[in-house]
Amino acid sequence: MACDRRGARRRVEGGRVIERANIIDMDMGKDPFINDTPSLELDDRDAGYGFDPSELANRIFRLLKRYIGATDDDLRMLTLWIMHTWVFDALYTTPRLLVTSIMPGAGKTTLLEWIGHLGARSEMLSAISSASLLANLADQGYTLLVDEADRSLRKDNPLSADFIAVVNTGYKKGGSRTIQEPDKKHGWKVVRKSTHAPAVFAGNNPDLPADTRQRCIPVFLYPSDEVEESDWEMIEEDDSEFLDLRHDLPLWAESATASIKPRPTLPEPVKGRYREVWLPLARIAQTQSGGWLDTVRRLSAEFVEQAKTDADMGLANDSPHIVLLKDIAELWATQWRTSPFVGSQQMCDALAYDNPTQWGDQQTGNFGRLTTKRLASMLKKAGVEACRNRERTKRGYRFGAFAQAWRTLKVWDSLKLAPPTPDASDGSDTSDTSAATPELKRWAATLDTTADIPDWTTLSVAQLFAIRTVKGTGLWLNKTTDELNKRGITV
Numbered sequence: 001m002a003c004d005r006r007g008a009r010r011r012v013e014g015g016r017v018i019e020r021a022n023i024i025d026m027d028m029g030k031d032p033f034i035n036d037t038p039s040l041e042l043d044d045r046d047a048g049y050g051f052d053p054s055e056l057a058n059r060i061f062r063l064l065k066r067y068i069g070a071t072d073d074d075l076r077m078l079t080l081w082i083m084h085t086w087v088f089d090a091l092y093t094t095p096r097l098l099v100t101s102i103m104p105g106a107g108k109t110t111l112l113e114w115i116g117h118l119g120a121r122s123e124m125l126s127a128i129s130s131a132s133l134l135a136n137l138a139d140q141g142y143t144l145l146v147d148e149a150d151r152s153l154r155k156d157n158p159l160s161a162d163f164i165a166v167v168n169t170g171y172k173k174g175g176s177r178t179i180q181e182p183d184k185k186h187g188w189k190v191v192r193k194s195t196h197a198p199a200v201f202a203g204n205n206p207d208l209p210a211d212t213r214q215r216c217i218p219v220f221l222y223p224s225d226e227v228e229e230s231d232w233e234m235i236e237e238d239d240s241e242f243l244d245l246r247h248d249l250p251l252w253a254e255s256a257t258a259s260i261k262p263r264p265t266l267p268e269p270v271k272g273r274y275r276e277v278w279l280p281l282a283r284i285a286q287t288q289s290g291g292w293l294d295t296v297r298r299l300s301a302e303f304v305e306q307a308k309t310d311a312d313m314g315l316a317n318d319s320p321h322i323v324l325l326k327d328i329a330e331l332w333a334t335q336w337r338t339s340p341f342v343g344s345q346q347m348c349d350a351l352a353y354d355n356p357t358q359w360g361d362q363q364t365g366n367f368g369r370l371t372t373k374r375l376a377s378m379l380k381k382a383g384v385e386a387c388r389n390r391e392r393t394k395r396g397y398r399f400g401a402f403a404q405a406w407r408t409l410k411v412w413d414s415l416k417l418a419p420p421t422p423d424a425s426d427g428s429d430t431s432d433t434s435a436a437t438p439e440l441k442r443w444a445a446t447l448d449t450t451a452d453i454p455d456w457t458t459l460s461v462a463q464l465f466a467i468r469t470v471k472g473t474g475l476w477l478n479k480t481t482d483e484l485n486k487r488g489i490t491v
Contacts, residue, residue, distance in 0.1 A: 053256070054287060054288055056248065056252050056288065057285070058288070059245060060079040060082060060083070062241070064114065065227075068227060069107050070220070071383060074219045074220065077219070078115075080296070085119040085143050087284075088141075088196075089196070091280045092173050092279075093172050093276040093277070095171075095276075096167065096215045103408055103409070105223050106221040107227075109202065115145060117242070120249075120250075124145045125145060125146050134162065135193040138170050138197040139193040143198040143199070143200070144167070146200065149202055149208075153206055164208075167212060169195045170196045172196065175195045177195050215276075215277060220381065220382070222405070222408050260286070260287060263279070264293055266282060270300040270301060270303075309376070321381060324379070326414070327355055330354075330415055332399060333419065333420050336422075337422070341390070341396055341398050341399070344376065344386065344395050344397070346396070346489070347396065347397065348372055349485070350487050354487070372395070399420070399422045437462070441469060444463070468480045
């Protein structure tokens with residue numbers, strides 16, 4: 001039996017309400033599935049109300065898309081994660097979320113609020129006051145929402161270790177932590193608390209231990225003018241989609257215990273800890289209509305590949321990402337102005353040549369020269385996906401894939417450059433030969449032999465194209481082609 005906030009008792013079969021009894025006194029107790037956010041009032045529809053539990057994820061996804069600036073894949077994963085908070089005690093593991101961004105004001109707190117309003121039970125923690133409080137919240141099954149995690153979980157905070165211990169042990173069912181509580185007779189008593197509870201970290205690249213990060217699914221947010229403002233006073237009063245979901249989620253939870261028991265198969269690389277992270281979401285996905293389970297399988301395989309790439313490259317934080325995005329923007333504005341697509345290797349070569357201390361052989365650390373694999377890893381974290389050119393002969397990046405990141409960073413203003421306008425109708429790699437101005441052509445005409453240029457690396461791209469335009473044959477062509485290729489420009 002399920003009981004709503006007004007005490008309307010229902011019998012639920014397959015997620016559909018088929019019987020309603022008399023109103024009861026709320027003093028009888030609180031439904032453990034009901035969220036601690038403002039209550040829903042019954043309306044006239046309740047007498048014959050029913051819903052399709054297999055469509056719940058689609059409804060949550062549509063609602064989140066209105067208010068949260070994130071990719072569809074991240075929104076789908078968030079949808080399943082929110083649903084899992086209602087049934088996590090029936091699951092063996094509960095994956096952690098890491099909500100981050102390279103920009104402040106991207107909506108991290110807003111997303112936590114949505115998780116708090118749609119999830120089962122939640123507690124927002126902008127600061128950590130005591131280990132016993134954390135253990136007690138986890139023991140009661142609260143979803144722990146840690147905002148400003150980059151500040152509240154600093155290494156110099158003595159309570160950070162306690163929180164990480166709660167989160168790590170509570171990742172699996174049966175996790176517990178021993179704490180001391182006041183006792184009237186003996187002063188203090190030792191109590192064992194369950195720590196199995198969902199948890200979310202939100203912050204600008206919080207400094208989490210490696211084993212904690214391995215348990216986290218990352219969610220990357222961008223500031224967006226395309227989403228609606230989360231005005232909770234209005235949403236809780238007038239947003240019918242939200243109100244319906246708040247009504248239906250506890251009903252779905254009561255009926256979902258049996259349907260989440262089957263163990264879906266995941267791609268072969270998704271094993272060990274990776275399987276522990278994604279299997280709970282797969283179990284939720286299998287109860288939903290459409291391609292939800294296929295989406296989880298794809299995302300889990302990508303998660304494993306990304307984790308292995310990060311391990312190989314030694315990527316520990318997001319600090320180089322803004323530099324990378326700005327460097328690519330500058331190259332596109334100066335070398336690839338007419339190119340709608342740039343190949344991965346071409347981009348790596350150009351970055352290494354243009355900024356050797358960051359991406360070339362002169363950079364510090366053990367990374368070495370930028371590779372296409374590391375480039376893909378870093379850009380994916382910034383929300384930029386690789387693709388193939390129109391002929392499907394080369395992997396690389398389209399100009400349009402960077403639009404949101406560059407707009408968010410106001411990159412053209414900071415670089416004081418006019419954004420290029422590539423011809424989107426052409427999917428091939430092209431180079432801007434229009435840089436060969438009349439003045440440069442006259443300069444190129446004064447050259448007698450290639451020996452007149454003692455150091456070809458000092459020439460600008462425009463000078464190289466001027467030489468190709470004026471000379472255009474033999475050794476001149478070979479020299480300029482080699483130099484341009486070194487800079488990632490295909491000619």
